[in-house]
Amino acid sequence: MSDDKIILTGIKPTGMPHIGNYLGVYKSLIELSQTHKTFAFIADLHALNLVHDPKIIKQHTYEAAAFILAMGLNTDNAILFRQSDVDAVYKLNTFLMNVTPKGLMNRAHSYKAMLEKNAASGDDPDNGVNMGLYTYPILMTADILLYNSDIVPVGSDQKQHVEFARDIAEYFNKTYGDLFKLPEPQIGKDIGLIPGLDGRKMSKSYDNTIPLFAPESELKKKIMRIITDSKLPEEPKNPDESTIYLLYRHFANDADTQNMRKLFEQGKIGYGDAKKMLFEKINSYLAGPREKYNYLMSHTDELDKILADGAVKARAVAEKTIERVKRAMLG
Ligand code: TRP
Numbered sequence: 001m002s003d004d005k006i007i008l009t010g011i012k013p014t015g016m017p018h019i020g021n022y023l024g025v026y027k028s029l030i031e032l033s034q035t036h037k038t039f040a041f042i043a044d045l046h047a048l049n050l051v052h053d054p055k056i057i058k059q060h061t062y063e064a065a066a067f068i069l070a071m072g073l074n075t076d077n078a079i080l081f082r083q084s085d086v087d088a089v090y091k092l093n094t095f096l097m098n099v100t101p102k103g104l105m106n107r108a109h110s111y112k113a114m115l116e117k118n119a120a121s122g123d124d125p126d127n128g129v130n131m132g133l134y135t136y137p138i139l140m141t142a143d144i145l146l147y148n149s150d151i152v153p154v155g156s157d158q159k160q161h162v163e164f165a166r167d168i169a170e171y172f173n174k175t176y177g178d179l180f181k182l183p184e185p186q187i188g189k190d191i192g193l194i195p196g197l198d199g200r201k202m203s204k205s206y207d208n209t210i211p212l213f214a215p216e217s218e219l220k221k222k223i224m225r226i227i228t229d230s231k232l233p234e235e236p237k238n239p240d241e242s243t244i245y246l247l248y249r250h251f252a253n254d255a256d257t258q259n260m261r262k263l264f265e266q267g268k269i270g271y272g273d274a275k276k277m278l279f280e281k282i283n284s285y286l287a288g289p290r291e292k293y294n295y296l297m298s299h300t301d302e303l304d305k306i307l308a309d310g311a312v313k314a315r316a317v318a319e320k321t322i323e324r325v326k327r328a329m330l331g
Contacts, residue, residue, distance in 0.1 A: 001151065007036045008149035008183075010043035010083065010140070013060035017067050018209035019282070020194040020202030021155070023250050028188060029153045030072050038078035039147045039314065040068060042307075045083050045139060049132030062296075065303050067212065070293035081310030083143065088318035092142035093135075095325050099171045100138050108137050109160055141165040144183050146318045153186045176328040191250070195243040198227050210247075213293045216283060223279045224272075233270030244274045251281040 009029055011017075017026070032038060042064045047057050061082060073080060083089060105111065111134055118127045137160075144152055144165040152162045162185035169180035193201055196208030203209065210222050226243050239245035239261045249257045260277065263269035296303055 001032075001036075003035055005036055005150040006039070006148055007032045007151050007153065008039040008041075008144060008147050009153050010041050010046065010143055011064045011068060012043045012046050013057060013064045014047065015060055015204075016063055016211050016213060018202060018204070018211050019247070019250075020196065020209065022071060022212055023191060023194050024155050024188045025153050026068060026071060028186070030068075032151070032153070033073060033078040036151075039081075039149070039317075040073060040078055041081050041083045041143070041310075041314070043083045043140075043143070045089070046136065049130055049136060062300050062303055065307060066293050066296035069296060069303075069306070070213070070289040072289070075306060075310065079310050079313045080306060081314045082307045085307065085311035086146075086314050086318050088315070088322040089139070089142050089146055091322050092146050092318075092325060093139050095329055096138050096141055096145075096168055096172070097135070098329075099175060100141075100168050101171075104164060104167060105134055105137065108134075108164070109157075110136065137161045137164040138168070141168045145169055145180050146321050147314070148181055148317070148321065149183045150181060151186050152183050153188070156187050156189075159185045159187055179324055179328055193246070194250070195246050197222060197225055197243070199243050210282070212286060213290045215290075216287075219283060219286070220279050223275050223282065226271075226275060226278075228271040231271075233273070234267045236267040237264045239264040242274075244271065244278050248274075248278045248281060251278075251285045256281070 007029065009025065029038070029040065033040070042061045044057055044061050047060065051057050065080065068080065111129065114129050114133065115125050118125050140161050141164060144162065154162055162183060166182045166184070169182050173180055196202035196206055197210065198206065198208045200206050200208060210219070214222065228242070228244070231237050242264060245260055245264060248260055252260070260274065263274070
């Protein structure tokens with residue numbers, strides 16, 4: 001990827017991220033931010049369609065900011081801010097409403113999932129659907145276009161939304177001239193499935209996650225609970241079918257990963273010992289970040305300062321875009 005590409009992603013404040021979220025999206029974001037201009041923001045406005053308690057949104061916003069900083073986002077390279085701190089996003093949202101076909105919103109997976117849920121329970125199709133949910137992809141498009149983003153690292157569940165952003169940018173450009181770049185989603189496909197404790201994809205909705213900043217004892221308990229088959233230590237095992245190995249390889253270096261492969265294939269390790277190895281690796285990987293996370297969560301004034309500094313920088317870029325859009329649409 002060329003170095004002048006602009007990277008952007010939003011982190012929805014929904015509680016403590018798990019290692020699947022981190023490996024799937026944010027690890028590569030943090031890596032990219034070392035060589036590319038990067039915008040990372042806490043998408044608090046996107047939480048509003050569901051969460052109506054300001055205290056919870058505020059708390060989760062701190063958690064999301066502390067998370068990305070603890071995992072190594074360097075604010076010398078990247079701009080970290082709170083979405084709601086940049087007024088231009090509300091404006092661009094209003095402007096983009098007028099080039100976004102309603103039919104596009106009807107096709108959004110998250111909206112369709114609500115319709116299906118309502119149909120299944122015999123409720124009115126629009127039961128529980130507010131306009132924040134329905135127009136969610138437009139606000140997300142505003143985020144992406146406001147900062148001239150080229151590459152948007154997201155989980156596969158957000159791919160459609162980034163494609164919508166591209167569509168909406170094209171609709172705009174067709175009418176008003178080529179003002180917007182067309183963004184591309186970047187999905188962490190090449191890292192493979194990140195399994196949870198039960199072997200299915202790690203996901204909050206399956207309740208099988210390993211939280212990133214759980215205390216050491218809880219982390220150990222979770223890892224020791226990973227579900228395995230009943231093969232004996234001396235039986236050869238396929239590492240690629242083992243949750244233990246599939247997690248281990250993301251935290252270990254190549255030599256250690258190869259070593260675990262061999263131990264599995266040659267029947268030289270039991271699941272209990274393999275779990276202990278996994279725990280040691282994850283724990284040493286996360287010990288530093290856990291400490292930093294806990295520090296930041298007990299010094300939220302420092303988080304406020306970092307987010308406020310980021311907002312100043314983000315506003316400078318956003319204001320320019322909104323002026324151009326205003327001129328293009330209103331003369
Ligand atoms: N909708 C994203 C999610 O639920 C968060 C988000 C908001 C986002 N705005 C964005 C992601 C812009 C990428 C780009 O995870």
